[in-house]
Amino acid sequence: MGDSIIGGPRIYSCYKCRNHVALHDDIVSKAFQHVCSGKKEDRQMMTGLHMVADVHCADCREVLGWKYEKAYEESQKYKEGKFVLEKYKIVKENW
Template identity: 35%
Template structure:
């Protein structure tokens, strides 16, 4: 299996995959902390790195029908959330192009404190 090259965020605190600590985003990219996933709390994020996208699929969410893609950590292939591709309701279209991170699948990682 080829080595996965990941990007590193040069900020002291980042959101990282809870499984392997691969950097995913920063708190500055949060659009909203008021989202819910199947596992509980989630964050609407405008930018993620080090992820791959799954296939598009229609989903019936609390706010209506959307087309979404699951997003996976490039290092360990953990599903860390999803990306909004299309919103059928006009009031939900602000989500398109953004991601939802599942809070139980990521950690707020302070990498400067690690030896």
């Protein structure tokens, strides 16, 4: 439904170089484009210990967020394979 806007689909772009990184309709999916994952590492997050990888813009390499690779706590397993893009690192286009 988000694609029905006259100017095209609603897009999230890198705040630094404006590379398109995700469609609004991808927000609850795992289908992010034009991003690269960094090295996997264990990180203590607010919700417990997780294995994560930083997510970089494929063009300018700016870190935009992270991807949950593994959740060690059973209650957090739903996050595995999902991305987090930090709001201040992305801009909205066609909204």
